[in-house]
Amino acid sequence: MPNEEIQNLLKSGIEAARGGNKTVARKIFEQVLREDPQNELAWMWLATVLDNPTDRRRALERVISINPNNARAQQALSKLQSAAPETDQVVRSTPPPERVSTPSVSRASLDDLRVAERAGASRGPSLLYIVFLSLAVGLIIGAAALIAMQLSDEDEEESPTQVSGPPTIIATLEPPTPAVPLVRTVVPGSIERPDLGPTWTPSPTSTPLPSATPTATLLPLAEYEIIFAAADSPVGLSRLFLASADGSNLRPVDIQLAPARIQVEIEATAEESGEAIGTEEAVEGTPIPEVFEALEFRDPAVSPDGTFLAFTVQLAPEVQEIFVMPLPGGAPRQLTTLGGTVTGGAVWSPDGELIAFHSNAEGDFDVYLVAVDGGTPTNLTQDGNFDERDPAFDPNDNQRLIIASDQATPGELEIWSLPLGSGVPQQLTDDVNSSFMPAVSPDGQMIAFISTRGNDQDLYVMNADGTNERLVSLNDQDWDEFSPAWSPDGIWIMVSTNRENDDVLQLWTVRPDGSQWTKITSGAGPSQDGEWASQN
Template identity: 30%
Template sequence: MSQDIQSLLQAGIQAAKDGNRATGRRLLTQVVEADPDNDVAWMWLASCMTTVSDRRRCLERVLELDPTNIRAKQALLALGGNVDRSTFEEIRTSRQAAPSVTSSDASGAGSGVNWELMLFGGMILGIILGGIFVFSRLGVFGEDTPPTFTPLPVVSVPTQPRIPTLPPIPTATLPPFRGTFVAPTLPPTFTPTPIPSDTPPPPTSTPYPQGNFLMLYTSLQEGAVEPDLYQITGDGLDNNMLGSGFRDVAFAPDGQRIAFIRDVTISTGENTTETYPELFIASLDNLAAAQQITDLRTEIVASPSWSPEARELVFISDYDGDEELWYVLADGSSQPVQVTFNQGIDRDPAWRPVLGSREILIASDLNSYLSTEIYSIQLVPPDEDVVYTQLTNSEGSSYAPAWNATGSMITFISDRQGDPDVYIMMADGNGEQLITRADGDAEDRSPAFSPDGSFIAFISNREDDRFQLYLIGIDGDVLTRLTFHQRDDLNVVYRPELFFRLQPGS
């Protein structure tokens, strides 16, 4: 695969993950036109299609290229497509191997058991065992020599490194939280109570100036394959380009470093190269000195998220064949460790920003096909099972979760009403509220709480065909457009502000 096609594929996959179906369709269509046998592109293109018939055609093409693709068979079956009967047993087996889910039944419909085949197999096994017994009694194998068998070849599998246990952080470096986080319950519509004219209004807190906050966002020029990185203030007045070749940018809790994804091209022989996405870390004041953290050389490395102590990272990779959650130390001193092992696709990790927390949000299609729900998991060593706690349960997909500064509320995207919209909910999944209402079927993506929790930045195509950066209050009011250009904005993150992380009840 050429470098240009690989870059288009990565950009198309990222657009699909961000809910930007229009851009995803455009980029992935270019990939399959140039490389019609790219089953990865066809699979992702299916998720970007808006009609069932188009999704079926993409999935059927995947199975033409790879008849053993269980995920394509599952998705095609869910869409009412024609699937060979032998597939039912494969799907049943794959579902039985799924990990525990605390809020819903992870098992699926199985197929009937072929009792005649089992009976025949049992008879054959009995004959073999009986023959061995008789021959051994007759001395065929010798009096003291047991039968010898040729062992199956042993496949060498690298030992999975354990997730290291880190020493505690001194409280002088980053003080622990105190107090109880209480998130407000927002009604669907807010009707203010009139205040009589002779009654003085109650005092109100002065909103924190949004211009004091700093955001980073990535943006893709038309015709480009790699996005650029920009810095902008929360009021949109100061907007500057920082560099090229940045995807999936994530601020460290210290506000001084960023993690991001960048394509790396390596030589594979004389006049041949291959390009892979890898995880990098850089200081914001010295982006040119970025340190490469991973060297997985696989199709997908995406969506890094920092631990609250800024010493660990989780991210997504398809190193084992499908997208799973991975872990690595931020200084690059450890090999990446795979955290989740399941038949679903895991995406969009978000580490809860509470000191000592091992809770991570992910979007996964563990219990669905071509659609995702948001789950909470605890980061555990590789020899322990991951337990998934399902937080959302709706038609369509819910994805791209992001915490507020205190870890008490979550914003996310869901297309349950037909188009991707911004929602919020409590940390336990209760109190879901739609924020972007009456937006004319616009596609929203990449939501992020402002550090004070009063606004949500997100990206949308609500005013024209270009995806631009917007700001909206958490009550759904005060919508402000922040960028006005001919590029497509991809994702946005706020620089963390320690003051707001330490505010109980914010």
């Protein structure tokens, strides 16, 4: 495969990973590595979408073997190794509850990639021969064990008091408890550590909330303004645009980002940093991308009063950071310098004072909170190898976040309610596969989210307490939906989707009851990360 095709494939995998589609991303990265086993960036991104800590560690070790100076891989590997004694040495006295799910990435995938690396090396015995031999041995051992069990049963019937061997221990089935508690706080230094309960049981007295059907005539989509990220081709650079929700009045967001205002947490010498910026004012450890025009902009989030914009900037192939700027345009101010490969999903608190976001800067995904004025972000979920992401504020409560977490079942995200002050975290969804990307309606009564319980990514809505789940994307022929966002009046939900067999994602609106699907954008490149900017 030509190098250009490999690079385009790698970029598609990175986009899938950023969009939360870990299964698709993993398959793409594995394909890239079969073509180019020494691709450091592909191994690094593969590590971010692997759910099994052992597989993730093996991928990171491969990165370091290619580039021993990769600080991001060293940091992530160090965290995995420090957490290993807590996870690998735990002896489970109780089996986990039975749950139907799709399997997480298997070690066979990484083993297949190692085969690609060793292409041309001497081969041992036939793999098929080994498999058949292993099966034959297994059948013989199984038959012997079965005969032994039958003889043992006969002996017990004849001599009830006779003990023929050590007793069998039957463990009591109990709900699993997360190995590490979730952390929540709104003020650095005042961190509480409540346990994230393993299961959620709906209240038997819960009354379904009314639907969001308005009593007034629907406003034309032209009365709303949206902001989103779009590219001019499937592999083009992503930029931010404003438009009416019917697709008219399209215009770019004026982002006046000067190179001198950027900081990137990448180890480098002062000389290297100076070359990157083109000046002698570079500071060691804060180089600027060599090609400034290659910056990409994603994940726009408008402040509650509509005057400011938070968004993610792709500063380097492996670095994303969050910036804040005035709307409709101006000079952005950098809000984070975490150095994660994925830092985004910014959301504003209802009072406009805080921004929550997710990042994999510490290896796994965590939810952070930072003051809009700046300062050190607080990691709310320092919990070992679990992933927490996709924060969403309750519009009526500064002290409540809705997040996606895999604490209940590692590798499978569910929707949780996380109080930032007093209170107990509550699991809101519990189904096969994953549920993620929650968005709370403006009145705080409903939550839209994406789930893969039907194998493809579908749009669902439910009451804010987790009851009355409803599928919105009915009969969608395995199309995928991403990033739901409620209109300011709660009448519409906007998503990015490949409906109608689009080759790339486009923006659509739909009513919460699944009616009136309306296409907003159409172009050669993807349009995604849609947010509502205002309503006339």
